[in-house]
Amino acid sequence: MKMKKSSIRKLTIAGVLIAVAVVGSLFSIPVLGAKCSPVQHMVNVLGAVLLGPWYALGMGFAAALIRNVLGLGSLLAFPGSMIGALLCGLAYKACPKLPVAYVGEVFGTGILGGLASYPIAAFVMGNTKAALFTFVPSFLVSTAVGAAISVLVLSALKRTHVLSALEGAKH
Template sequence: MKVKKLALAGVLVAMGVVCSAFYIPIGVAKAFPVQHFVNVIAAVVLGPVYGVGMAFATSLLRNVMGTGSLLAFPGSMCGALLSGLMYRYSKNIYGAVLGEIFGTGIVGAILAYPIAALFLSSTVAIYGFILPFLISTVVGSSLSLLLLITLKRSSVLFRLQHGEEI
């Protein structure tokens, strides 16, 4: 089971990195909906630990490749953590989506402010991060919700969560 989880995590990180070329610049931030899509999928299928690890790995690789910014770390990791915890305790896909939106759009945006002020010489007010982060996470989380509902209806989600063959 751990090998299958690791393999799926690797595929999701790869998807996040490969799709990092597709972003929407909003002020200092880069709206990257694919990261939030991947976070919610990971939260529901793999859990919060894998989700946070994947968010960190994806953010690190994107920064090394020059397609991300330091703001990707707090946004993606907070969203992945809250998404995973919300799903773990509610067993509800909508809870995972709301966790991602709140974790990235509010908590991650607030934590991004000191990073931007210290490392990016940004003078944007703390509220300047909330809107771009919310836009990005609502788009990506909504897309993941559509996929997860489809997977649930076809019972593929159950099989993924329990390591069964698809």
């Protein structure tokens, strides 16, 4: 019974965060030809910290899929959100300090996600003008802003003792 309650709690938190990411994608910033959505990166950090790396990865995939189906994102949302969310979660799991989570998100999305976007843009989307490092600057801007927003949100949750209650959802 306890495991079922925990699973429902995790899925509920994940669902709410996915909804925030999708609605938050309405507030995108065009940077260097990419649609930057900092709310997704805030959600990546929150999901990684509150639920762990695998939920964060699944949330990144689900949000990217919904955004694409609704016409609110591009195929670049998949590597951008998923790699950052996974790395953020793995980093936080290995060293449960919030700054480690922020760095994991920024490096995972900004560098690795930006690099992984090149083959998708070049071969799947037909963008032959894309260069290997085309997406890194715009992804870095988006993820840095999103990580900064997550600092504010997690600080507020920590100050009000809600963070420790929500982190219990991982167990």
